[in-house]
Amino acid sequence: xxxxxxxxxxxxxxxxxxxxxxxxxxxxxxxxxxxxxxxxxxxxxxxxxxxxxxxxxxxxxxxxxxxxxxxxxxxxxxxxxxxxxxxxxxxxxxxxxxxxxxxxxxxxxxxxxxxxxxxxxxxxxxxxxxxxxxxxxxxxxxxxxxxxxxxxxxxxxxxxxxxxxxxxxxxxxxxxxxxxxxxxxxxxxxxxxxxxxxxxxxxxxxxxxxxxxxxxxxxxxxxxxxxxxxxxxxxxxxxxxxxxxxxxxxxxxxxxxxxxxxxxxxxxxxxxxxxxxxxxxxxxxxxxxxxxxxxxxxxxxxxxxxxxxxxxxxxxxxxxxxxxxxxxxxxxxxxxxxxxxxxxxxxxxxxxxxxxxxxxxxxxxxxxxxxxxxxxxxxxxxxxxxxxxxxxxxxxxxxxxxxxxxxxxxxx
Amino acid sequence: xxxxxxxxxxxxxxxxxxxxxxxxxxxxxxxxxxxxxxxxxxxxxxxxxxxxxxxxxxxxxxxxxxxxxxxxxxxxxxxxxxxxxxxxxxxxxxxxxxxxxxxxxxxxxxxxxxxxxxxxxxxxxxxxxxxxxxxxxxxxxxxxxxxxxxxxxxxxxxxxxxxxxxxxxxxxxxxxxxxxxxxxxxxxxxxxxxxxxxxxxxxxxxxxxxxxxxxxxxxxxxxxxxxxxxxxxxxxxxxxxxxxxxxxxxxxxxxxxxxxxxxxxxxxxxxxxxxxxxxxxxxxxxxxxxxxxxxxxxxxxxxxxxxxxxxxxxxxxxxxxxxxxxxxxxxxxxxxxxxxxxxxxxxxxxxxxxxxxxxxxxxxxxxxxxxxxxxxxxxxxxxxxxxxxxxxxxxxxxxxxxxxxxxxxxxxxxxxxxxxxxxxxxx
Numbered sequence: 001x002x003x004x005x006x007x008x009x010x011x012x013x014x015x016x017x018x019x020x021x022x023x024x025x026x027x028x029x030x031x032x033x034x035x036x037x038x039x040x041x042x043x044x045x046x047x048x049x050x051x052x053x054x055x056x057x058x059x060x061x062x063x064x065x066x067x068x069x070x071x072x073x074x075x076x077x078x079x080x081x082x083x084x085x086x087x088x089x090x091x092x093x094x095x096x097x098x099x100x101x102x103x104x105x106x107x108x109x110x111x112x113x114x115x116x117x118x119x120x121x122x123x124x125x126x127x128x129x130x131x132x133x134x135x136x137x138x139x140x141x142x143x144x145x146x147x148x149x150x151x152x153x154x155x156x157x158x159x160x161x162x163x164x165x166x167x168x169x170x171x172x173x174x175x176x177x178x179x180x181x182x183x184x185x186x187x188x189x190x191x192x193x194x195x196x197x198x199x200x201x202x203x204x205x206x207x208x209x210x211x212x213x214x215x216x217x218x219x220x221x222x223x224x225x226x227x228x229x230x231x232x233x234x235x236x237x238x239x240x241x242x243x244x245x246x247x248x249x250x251x252x253x254x255x256x257x258x259x260x261x262x263x264x265x266x267x268x269x270x271x272x273x274x275x276x277x278x279x280x281x282x283x284x285x286x287x288x289x290x291x292x293x294x295x296x297x298x299x300x301x302x303x304x305x306x307x308x309x310x311x312x313x314x315x316x317x318x319x320x321x322x323x324x325x326x327x328x329x330x331x332x333x334x335x336x337x338x339x340x341x342x343x344x345x346x347x348x349x350x351x352x353x354x355x356x357x358x359x360x361x362x363x364x365x366x367x368x369x370x371x372x373x374x375x376x377x378x379x380x381x382x383x384x385x386x387x388x389x390x391x392x393x394x395x396x397x398x399x400x401x402x403x404x405x406x407x408x409x410x411x412x
Numbered sequence: 413x414x415x416x417x418x419x420x421x422x423x424x425x426x427x428x429x430x431x432x433x434x435x436x437x438x439x440x441x442x443x444x445x446x447x448x449x450x451x452x453x454x455x456x457x458x459x460x461x462x463x464x465x466x467x468x469x470x471x472x473x474x475x476x477x478x479x480x481x482x483x484x485x486x487x488x489x490x491x492x493x494x495x496x497x498x499x500x501x502x503x504x505x506x507x508x509x510x511x512x513x514x515x516x517x518x519x520x521x522x523x524x525x526x527x528x529x530x531x532x533x534x535x536x537x538x539x540x541x542x543x544x545x546x547x548x549x550x551x552x553x554x555x556x557x558x559x560x561x562x563x564x565x566x567x568x569x570x571x572x573x574x575x576x577x578x579x580x581x582x583x584x585x586x587x588x589x590x591x592x593x594x595x596x597x598x599x600x601x602x603x604x605x606x607x608x609x610x611x612x613x614x615x616x617x618x619x620x621x622x623x624x625x626x627x628x629x630x631x632x633x634x635x636x637x638x639x640x641x642x643x644x645x646x647x648x649x650x651x652x653x654x655x656x657x658x659x660x661x662x663x664x665x666x667x668x669x670x671x672x673x674x675x676x677x678x679x680x681x682x683x684x685x686x687x688x689x690x691x692x693x694x695x696x697x698x699x700x701x702x703x704x705x706x707x708x709x710x711x712x713x714x715x716x717x718x719x720x721x722x723x724x725x726x727x728x729x730x731x732x733x734x735x736x737x738x739x740x741x742x743x744x745x746x747x748x749x750x751x752x753x754x755x756x757x758x759x760x761x762x763x764x765x766x767x768x769x770x771x772x773x774x775x776x777x778x779x780x781x782x783x784x785x786x787x788x789x790x791x792x793x794x795x796x797x798x799x800x801x802x803x804x805x806x807x808x809x810x811x812x813x814x815x816x817x818x819x820x821x822x823x824x825x826x827x828x829x830x831x832x833x834x835x836x837x838x839x
Contacts, residue, residue, distance in 0.1 A: 012830065014831060015830075015831045015834065018831065018834050022837065023833070023834065023836075023837040023838065024728060024837055024838040024839050025727075025728055025729075025730065025833070025837075025838055026728050026729050026730075028729050028730065029727075029728060029729050029730030029833065029838075030730070031730075032729065032730035032731070033730050033831070033833050036730075036828075037830050037831075040828045040830070041830075184583075193553070193554075193556070193583065194464075195437040195463035195464065195465055195468065196465075197465075197467060199467045200465045200467040203465075203466070203467060205466055206466065207460070207463075207464040207465045207466060208465070
């Protein structure tokens, strides 16, 4: 299929260290700040925006508020009548919003669409939040009555690796330490001022308790309030926009490729599916392979940087071999060789990822895309990978149920 | 100059232990000294709780002055003094460490209220050359501000080195300040606190914290903040500002007598939990409030003022400028109080550019200390939220305050500030 190009014009991420529940803010305040920040950051005008797609997982549960698209209309008088929609795919919600925006642009329906991912999670206790997150799995079978279902599910992912290939906790600790270290360079990262070290991540104790099985506190991503607003546009809009800013179109990155798969919702079914397959999560691998194929790249070595979904250290461990940095089951080699660190052969999560930067569930996919945009436009500041031209994102919902991969950057 | 080993004096206290903890978190070896080893070990516990990690303990050695001062001083590259805020106590400590420290080691005090020039008097030339103030804010794990200032004999290269070190190695928001009592942050904040304590006599504690609440650009209400600071500390800072500063608003730095009486009866704030401060928490979990006239606690009456509630509603949905428009449009005695405090904050902050911070930093130096030291919206952000400097100037004039030239020349207040809403909780 020949499809027209979709450009990414940048956007804005709220500071993920903020506690909007403590600020006593309505979720629409977060959406508004993300939107207003994105105008300032991109110089897009309200009249440029022809539709707004909102990614959000569970505002009905966390905030007793649905119908989020409608709030966007309040942000500017120009938006009266603006078409808006809300997308839900657990932690991949805003990646789904971006996929849909891309399709509308390619179909010629709209030439510039705001993609806004948002989640306000600190409004409830950790136990309550854990229960809400459990609805991203098959709730009755995998979550009901379990205090923190997702650490259990991603702990099991580690168990599968251990059974099939062997897995050392020290490699997971290294993943945590790298993400926290990277986050210290990111002015919007939730943990940028937190203490962390490899030694701390290895240790079990009062301040690094076991959550379940092999998963300790430092293996987990954060409970985060945050929003990201970015813009996708057609080639003709991007050309006009570039002209307006005195840029050349060639300097505006595109979505070069994408992959989107949905695996069976139950984790046990996924594992059963992967018997005999070299990859533990074949549907995640397929999303990666599809994105590579659509982008016309051979393998991960045609990338300069990856922003992946490290909801737990085990999910980043999985992503390393599923992106192809190593043969299946050998992610530890990339960790030991320093491949995934800043300055490594293929850095993963210079932003800090979900562990370091934070994980406002419905905003994470958009945050990854914005960070990919920043990397390839050399605007990532202290966490810039020098000379990055092509970046990949992997956003997963549930226990790797919904998988969305984008390749963002430049063909040459 | 190079820093590897640090000695913290007064490590049993909050600021000493937690600042030492920040150093240990960043890989430096830190000796914790206080009068007793057990006191220093309590400091270590605080540092671990701040870091949420036991691992940092490997970087910390605890001891007492009697047994470890000589050894620790002789190997320290930086001696950070956090002992009691008393000139005689500090000078006595300096006399001892001057004998033991190695030449070229840096000595800094966390004081901001004592006259910096007096502190190292009588000490060796090398001591004075390497002496400065590094004023950390509490708790340093969350408040990143650090005001830095040398005295007349301090080698400027030492100040530059420490500014770079604090910024690049400890992630501090460094604010170079002039050797004025209170530096920048306390000078500005405590003038406002002083006025609010005065207004509390007539309007009550609960009403003042309601009117000048978080929605006006601060994470914590002002009198609740003083309970956290401690009323004894508040009094010391006010006295220092009264004695050692001079400016057109100097007469507003007051200490109402009821605060002396509260201090005399041990009502110092949170550190005297049973006795209370401006607030007192009952066993039921409810708060009662000090009545400054009766010097007794009174039940909450939950104020409700229309313009305040309207402003909070705007803030709750992220419409910050509309909230400040509501405040400006409001009439009545409560509105006048909010306008006076906002106007005084702006006027005083812009007035002090060049006096407490160097001119070249403009309002940004003061913005930085108020945001990272107090979690207050910076004065330039308040001007922005008011709709710009012309509106701000009109507000100042309405409060009979001179409009500083620096306000009318400022361009910082015209800029959009990302994440500005963080300074305006809807409370």
